[in-house]
Amino acid sequence: MSYVDLDAYSRHLRSAHESAATGRPWPEAPRHVIRASWRRSLDAGVDPDVTGAPLVYDSADVKQVRLEHPLRPLLPLMTTTLAGLADETGHIVVVTDGDGRALWREGNHTIMRRADTIGLATGHQWAEHAVGTNGIGTALAIGRPVHVYSAEHLMRVLHVWSCSAAPITDPDSGHVIGCVDVSGTSSSLHPATVALVAATAKLVETELTVRMHQRDERLRRRYESLRSRPGILLSSTGRVISGDPTGGLGGRVPLLPAAGRRMILKDGTVALLEPFSDGFLLRPTMSPGSAASPALRLAFLGESGPTASVGEHERPLSLRHAEILTLLALHRHGLTAEQLSFHLYGDAGNPVTIRAEIHRLRAQLGDAIAAKPYRLTCPVEADFLELRRLLTGSDPAKVASAYTGPLLPRSESPEIRRERDELEAQVRACLLRRGSPDDLWTYAQTRNGRDDYEILERLAELPPTDLRSAAARTRLHP
Template identity: 50%
Template sequence: MTQNLVAVRPPISDSWRRSRRAGVDAGVRAAPLVFDRDVLADARVAHPLDPHLPLLEGLLRHVADETEHLMVITDDAGHVLWTQGPRAVRRAADAIGLTEGFRWSEDAVGTNGIGLALATGRPEYVYAAEHVAHVLHRWSCAGAPITDPDSGQVIGCIDVSATVEALHPATVALVAAAARLAESRLENEMRQRDERLRERLLPHLRGLREGGVLVTATGRIIGAAPGEPDLAGWRGRRVPAPECGATITLPDGRAAVAESLGGAFLLRPPAVRPRRGAAPRAPDAAPDDGPVLPAGEGPLLTLSFLGDGRPHARLDGGPLTLTLRHAEILALLALHPRGLTGDRLALCLYGDDGSPSTVRPEIHRLRQQFGDVVRARPYRLDCAVEADFLTLRRLLDDGDVAGAVRIYTGELLPGSDAPAVRAERDELAVRVRRQALDRGGADALWTYAQTEPGRADLEALERLRAVLPPGDSRLPAVASRSDRLLNGDA
């Protein structure tokens, strides 16, 4: 007597092998819980799909509400953030942890529609006994990953699950369509952000004789200075995510240096000498290796004042060496674009002991470096300004926690004792910490914990320790640092 053997589909057999290597037990009774209620709320608010949830729910509502189907949306790690479906199927799903706060990656519960889609990066379905866990053999599911068009990374999965009898094979096409719709909405948002960046930054690049390429923080090319090759062939191309001062290879093989413009980067040719008429440099200034704008067009001043490093400034790409006092003056003028009187600037710098006569010599020395960019009556900056601390403030005002903690490399001019700088520094530090704790989610908290203030922030570390799922590679470092602080060893 021969036994009929059913061939196992390759995606399923591959998933079985990954599940086996991860040590998943076929007798597992439910997915693990990773988020409590407070952490779940933070994760939802921080996720890029949160604004688009009504659209996805509306698209799938007739499926999930009128049949025995459950709609599930997860993040990139398979953590369930939202579910929708009739009460009966939700009760059955609760028994196996197919609900908010539980993890459905392959290494947590074995082969399943969510974990498989996240592992392969394409729409997948899993029927009945194709699941590793025996408890899931009465379930079938179809999942489709959602890719962020900005970063190119998978940010989540949309899944429809049901009992074996209820799930139709066409469901995989439905979830795939829902995922593409979500991606199209994310792409529209991305294009709007790109257009705002181009409107704000491209006017300042028109005079760059040696050219330059404008890219997003994720490395997408969105514009260029005149003189660059036609960008038609570069649209949609990526370079490695830039860091300030790093050398990046452009698509045509040229090397370029990344310069932060606040929310974007300029990739410009290295070691470009200034033309005649550039603003004079102080004798001890670093060599100028950046182009300048021609006369009659407003220059661009870029300030990098966050963190423990030396305050850094560039005027039209050319680096300038700053004393702490000059950095303080530039920070205050950037924070007050309408200008400050001599009395007010003295008060901001020195408190009640200051006077305009103390400020005037400093302004004179500053103008030796910056020329007419620094104006008087009132003291102000007559140029476009991009500053990391101003960008940080905008991100905080917009509620962009992920962007704020990413740019917050440390406190504003930490060596400064100028009263107004101290006040701004303290306000930014408090706002970053509060938003990271209240709305940040695991990734934002981890990024904050790498800053100098965050490394010694016990509350942030304990929250991060609770948020990170079991097995996360970051967990041992967080636990060790938290324990040292608790024991007074840090």
């Protein structure tokens, strides 16, 4: 971009930014990646007039996080590649974790002092939801390198800055674990810097891959020297290292339960997860076709209190325990305590409360619930799941028979209320469209069907000698 073009783009940006910041229509939007970032940032409630990034780690926290972070051994590689250039050209290098929290910073001391005034320093968070559009936060949000120039930043205080950043993905876990960024004044940081930053991130990912393969090989040799019976060797993150020649597990076992717990593999095999050195072993305990582990049966529809059964033992459940089991049955890959808390209580939820409830629930159901994340490890037979299956078929009589009432009618959980309302609407639509008088009458005995005007009108149209017609007319005109 020429200086003439840059001046014109800067004027265009200032106009677009003022419109975005004041909620007016944008006369001419900036480039797509910035426009999308502005919308995400404004939707997150970022104030363009905020004067700096929030501090989320004090110095003691930063030291501890650095010690445990997987990028710590590779910091010399990044600083060798970038820090010398940054110091000579009046820029700084910042390395963050996967949430945009700055952990390391090096470069020109004068620029670092200026950066301190806006929180571009260790311990501060630069995710988009915290400070809006910026190199670090936007690179993490879109998952690729980005250059953010001057007024492309949402916060006005950053308009004298430009930055180039690239995310770093851990090949072991598959998760973004950090971001490397070069920042400087708008006039001094060339947009081409993003290519160098991207190359540095790729260099780090390559080194992480080499170290991952070295760990895998050490673990494989250790296992082969001690192996006494077959098993599937996993890394600490659930990657399959050996023991799955057909690739049936897909390269990774997702959402690892706690060691010592059973899990059901894709082919139906039940396996026991055991810790092994720096990884895990999956030991088959049951082959497909063998006697299956007892199913967890859930009865949560209708006015009767919720119950759960494992084998021959049926036990009543509190509403909170029934809600937790409903959510775990709907999310078979599992939920964290934070996710369960949000689904149950919304933003006011407390994960500590959920962990306590799960502890009590596991005391009743034992190995049926695994941890990290919380998930059901045994076959599940739930009346509301069976109803969902029947709704995809073509037999309204079976739907009417299976629907004994709303799902956990006393629950105020936002997620369960949505599921309850959706099931109710689908059942009603199915019966009104294809149901026989017997099906409609069965539905009319449920909590919501008793006073359903359209259902009762259909029944009232039956011959006067039909007792169902008389009952419907009485309900319609009490």
